[in-house]
Amino acid sequence: MSKKNQSKAETYSFFSCIEKNFDKAARYIPIKKGLLEQIKACNAVYRMHFPIKIGKEIQVIEAYRVQHSHHKLPCKGGIRYSIKVNQDEVMTLAALMTYKCAIVDVPFGGAKGGIKIDPQIISVENIEKITRRYTSELIKKNFIGPGIDVPAPDYGTGEREMSWIFDTFLSLTHGEVDAIACVTGKPVSQGGVRGRKEATGLGVFYGIRELCKMKEEMLSVGLDVGLNGKKVIIQGLGNVGYHAAKFFHEAGAIIVALAEREGAIYNKKGLNVSNVILHLKNTGSILNFPESKNIEDTEKALELECDLLIPAALENVIHKYNANRIKAKIIGEAANGPVTPEADDILGKKGVIIVPDIYLNAGGVTVSYFEWLKNLSHVRYGRMEKRFSENMNTELLQVIENSCRKKIPIEEKKMILRGPREIDLVRSGLEDTMINGFHKIRDLKKSLKIENLRTAAFVLAINKIIDSYEKLGIFP
Structure with a gap:
């Protein structure tokens, strides 16, 4: 087999790649191995199958939500729609989210979700059905909520899907004053x-x-x-x-x-x-x-x-x-x-x-x-x-103009004044x-x-x- 063909044929476990990088880093951390294993492991893996009527047929949809770490709550991570979605991939991406959030001081534990579908060949109506059913399954198992687990867009999803998730969550969790924070990546008109x-x-x-x-x-x-x-x-x-x-x-x-x-x-x-x-x-x-x-x-x-x-x-x-x-x-x-x-x-x-x-x-x-x-x-x-900044800038410009006895051009003034x-x-x-x-x-x-x-x-x-x-x- 040529090297080119080898590269096409060889497969890598995405999760094992992350574990190798984790183990390299562990050499620099003076802490018991068992505690490092706790950090490395995924805390919760929710694999689900649910039926959806598409046309005249019933199709069983495979989907996941993984919460890698609960060291901080809520958990946070996107949801991807792809025919290649599998448990290894979702676990790996959830782990990456944990480490990303820690590095940039975002107080979330890592999570990730995925639905095994090809959104390119499914109608918008059926994508909506699948999204809403997936959300209801997450609600049943307490895998979504503003203080529990907050999804976001990922590969194959966007504002539209996040809007459906928010609407479904709102309709099924009456009286949740912070329901709007159950998902991010929403349209600006819906709290994005x-x-x-x-x-x-x-x-x-x-x-x-x-x-x-x-x-x-x-x-x-x-x-x-x-x-x-x-x-x-x-x-x-x-x-x-x-x-x-x-x-x-x-x-x-x-x-x-x-x-x-x-x-x-x-x-x-x-x-x-x-x-x-x-x-x-x-x-x-x-x-x-x-x-x-x-x-x-x-x-x-x-x-x-x-x-x-x-x-x-x-x-x-x-x-x-x-x-x-x-x-x-x-x-x-x-x-x-x-x-x-x-x-x-x-x-x-x-x-x-x-x-x-x-x-x-x-x-x-x-x-x-x-x-x-x-x-x-x-x-x-x-x-x-915004208004406070604009008012302060206006007063500052007046002082400058009075001191210099020179008017600042209108276009430049607008740029400086804008809050x-x-x-x-x-x-x-x-x-x-x-x-x-x-x-x-x-x-x-x-x-x-x-x-x-x-x-x-x-x-x-x-x-x-x-x-x-x-x-x-x-x-x-």
């Missing part, structure tokens, strides 16, 4: 928060931007400080990949390649992401985009010359059979588990900096946390401080979270002389979980 849609992609951008400000790290991979002019390849043009590409492009990076399922496109001078998306909408494919070269094998696009590689779609796309051919100096894991443990070791020996998924794609859960807080407070962001909108506050909070998270990981890596950012991120997460358990009096 502005900025949620682009949150994960923007968080990826903030995390990589902070790394690229570090002179020591940039020197180690032979790059200049900053994002301007850096060549970027992004695999996956879904919600995360698109927004990451957009923000990198706006910051002056050069998007040299974009990869999707059907293939990839390449232009060494750079691709305009907005135009590529327009082409995709018009033709159904990114291929044959003007002034770009088609690459039939998506995996080959990952091996092109670039400074930054952002896998933003599938797990295990960088593995032991292609890791040696990766030319990127920095890999930012926008997707969950895109680099296998074997590839991690190979890339580490080559000096590649990998910014791990358990930190880098935590933007979504961070902004979900902001939405949850907004729902619990029953006050929209900006309501109390913070909800999206401004959300993005500011996300930026601060991602910057602080990066420096905590980097500082821990240096102080304990840990080999890479991934292991340091796991050590940080585990230590925070241990601290939570000790405060609860669970660990002796």
Whole structure:
């Protein structure tokens, strides 16, 4: 069997990959093994089968909700709709959520849900039936609630499905004053928060931007400080990949390649992401985009010359059979588990900096946390401080104009006077979270002389979980 065929045929247990990374981190933590095993294990796995009438037939739907950790409540994690959903995947993603939340100081335990369907071939009416039935099953077993377990969108789901979940929960839990906080990722009109849609992609951008400000790290991979002019390849043009590409492009990076399922496109001078998306909408494919070269094998696009590689779609796309051919100096894991443990070791020996998924794609859960807080407070962001800020800025400008005896141009005045909108506050909070998270990981890596950012991120997460358990009096 050729190496290429081996890479296609070999399968990885997603959960075992996380366990390997956990075990690497455990070497730096002076605590009894049994206690580490408690942190590693999933607390609760709810596997369900329920019948749904689709057309004239009854179909049995397989679905899951996993709560990985109860060190903090509620649990938090998305729900994905995919024909590939299985227990191993959902358990792994729930574990990742626990570690992500710990790293970015979001007070949730990790959870994840999944329904084994292909939403592309099921009618909207039947997707709604399945979503509402799934929600009712979660309610029966006490697996959903603003203080228990709060779902969110994931692969194959969005605002529409979250709206159905909220409506079903509201109709079946009479008198729950905080019912609106039972799920996040809702439409703004139903208590959602502005900025949620682009949150994960923007968080990826903030995390990589902070790394690229570090002179020591940039020197180690032979790059200049900053994002301007850096060549970027992004695999996956879904919600995360698109927004990451957009923000990198706006910051002056050069998007040299974009990869999707059907293939990839390449232009060494750079691709305009907005135009590529327009082409995709018009033709159904990114291929044959003007002034770009088609690459039939998506995996080959990952091996092109670039400074930054952002896998933003599938797990295990960088593995032991292609890791040696990766030319990127920095890999930012926008997707969950895109680099296998074997590839991690190979890339580490080559000096590649990998910014791990358990930190880098935590933007979504961070902004979900902001939405949850907004729902619990029953006050929209900006309501109390917007006018106050505008009035204070007005007084300040008057003082400046009187002192300088010069009028400030009207357009500039409008920009300065405007108080913070909800999206401004959300993005500011996300930026601060991602910057602080990066420096905590980097500082821990240096102080304990840990080999890479991934292991340091796991050590940080585990230590925070241990601290939570000790405060609860669970660990002796």
